[in-house]
Amino acid sequence: MEPAIAVSSKDEEWDSDELEEHDEIEANSEPVDRYDSKLYYPLTIGEVLDKRYKIVHKLGWGGYSTVWMAHDTREGKYVALKILTSAKRGHTHGESDVINERLQGRRKSNLVTYHKMFELPAGKRSHVHRVLVLPLMGPNLDQTCLEMPTSTHMHYRMSAAWQLLLSLKDLHKAKIVHRDLNPGAVMWGMKSLDEYDTTAIYKHLGQPRQFDLGRLWKRGDLVKPMTIPETLREDNIYLGDFGMAIKDDTAVTTKVQTPTRFCAPERFHKADPSFASDMWSYMCIFAWLYLGFHPVRGRGGVQIMSDLVNTLGLLPEQWHGYFKYYDEQGDDGWYDQSRVPVEHETLMSKVARRQPAVSQEEQELVVRVFEKVFCYEPTYRWTAAQLLEDPDFIDLMGRYISIS
Structure with missing residues (x-):
């Protein structure tokens, strides 16, 4: 040819x-x-x-x-x-x-x-x-989700989210931290x-x-x-791209993950990647699949941290002085526990922006799921195994897919 x-x-x-x-x-x-x-x-x-x-x-x-x-x-x-x-x-x-x-x-x-x-x-x-x-393999999530709007393709989006969590559980069971979890690492099967x-x-x-x-x-x-046509794509989801993967409890020189919108906040503060940071990345992907837009806005480190503070509140005081992302300078106000933060956009308000809109009851359910992982302290984040057995998560997923 x-x-x-x-x-x-x-x-x-x-x-x-x-x-x-x-x-x-x-x-x-x-x-x-x-x-x-x-x-x-x-x-x-x-x-x-x-x-x-x-x-x-x-x-x-x-x-x-x-x-x-x-x-x-x-x-x-x-x-x-x-x-x-x-x-x-x-x-x-x-x-x-x-x-x-x-x-x-x-x-x-x-x-x-x-x-x-x-x-x-x-x-x-x-x-x-x-x-x-x-x-x-077929195309990755990044290449296909624009073709799968939330108004008509929630079954496929939530099926991908469920299968990805099962894969992440398997990866963590093998004592491996992915370290670079993002939609580009998640692929559809191919005929x-x-x-x-x-x-x-x-x-x-x-x-x-x-x-x-x-x-x-x-x-x-x-x-x-x-471009792989939809007719060749299968519904199975696979996790790959292990080029940055490490054994659990391994210290690394490069702490921060890119794209930074999927990076756990502690990794901007000189913490090594962990199962907990993988879970943060997973919840960013899950929220993107559910909402139809990325819940964390901005690029780099400062914009990401500012959006998190505006959404989740002040960062832990003990993190003060550890922020590092190339030449960017952190904001001392992120850690000042004496100041009252102004919440420009809460998790609930972000869920309320989803189109098509869902009931108030489902919005509250989604926020409860988000909060199990979107917390600053890594030790408080739910594991993949725990989330798969969580009644709230199962309830939410069961509204869109059949869970067996």
């Missing part, structure tokens, strides 16, 4: 249509400079890796990887290849070590683990790219495409749209990630 744009070098003269196509692809793909700096591994559609995996399309990308759809020519099935950013040979990677050690025996769970790993040479001497071979050849695949998923990255240490294309 020929590429959508036949351009051999980014230095060539392009006509206006090609420039428009180029800009549209670039706007929806990973930063090109990460290839120039030899951080990402350059690839082309049709390239074969490890003598068996033929690259078919682009699935997505993140800060630490690009993800590709490939055909395993030995087993005759489609897989996902997660190609990690370059690292020194022998350097351990969280996903490789933690997942191998503790999750390999949990194949029947909804935790997406890799079943093979190999290495590719990097553009830097003594560096390699690790490649994780994963099952082919098998193994019976189709490449021509049929492109008919369903669209032909790759791409352009040559130009003068790199090896040939590579920038490819716009494909």
Whole structure:
């Protein structure tokens, strides 16, 4: 299959249509400079890796990887290849070590683990790219929730929330902290495409749209990630993206999680990630799925903390002086227990903004569920196992899905 744009070098003269196509692809793909700096591994559609995996399309990308759809020519099935950013040979990677050690025996769970790993040479001497071979999954929550409005798709939204909590319980039972829980790490299942050849695949998923990255240490294309149609999506939810995962009680250098709207408040105050911080992230996702909008507004650390104080009240006094988010300066007033905070928007008022509106009784029920996790002190937050058995949570979920 020929590429959508036949351009051999980014230095060539392009006509206006090609420039428009180029800009549209670039706007929806990973930063090109990460290839120039030899951080990402350059690839082309049709390239074969490890003598068996033929690259078919682009699935997505993140800060630490690009993800590709490939055909395993030995087993005759489609897989996902997660190609990690370059690292020194022998350097351990969280996903490789933690997942191998503790999750390999949990194949029947909804935790997406890799079943093979190999290495590719990097553009830097003594560096390699690790490649994780994963099952082919559907789109993540971030890519689909705009297509699932609360007015018509609450069943699917709440089903995703319930299944995600079951997966998080399983992860914590294995003594692993996800550390980076956000909608991008939560994926829908996908119907098998193994019976189709490449021509049929492109008919369903669209032909790759791409352009040559130009003068790199090896040939590579920038490819716009494909869009998976709803007809191929299954209702099962899977938790993955364990690149930041750690064993419980592990100290880390990078405390804060991004996007920061999913980051637990103690992590802005030099606390290490924990099961409790994962639960905060989960409740942020749950609230987003239920409300149809993110309950915590703002970007960075200061805006997030300010919104939390306006919603939940003052931060614990013992946290004063520990706030850290790059060069941002915290507000002493966040911790001043002598001042009366002005609640600009309470949890109840946020629930009341939900569309379509629900009864006062359900609003009160939702706030009770929120408050079990949206509390500053990590030790007071409910665990995944506790929340799954909580009568309020079960009552709320039972209004939208069948719980067995």
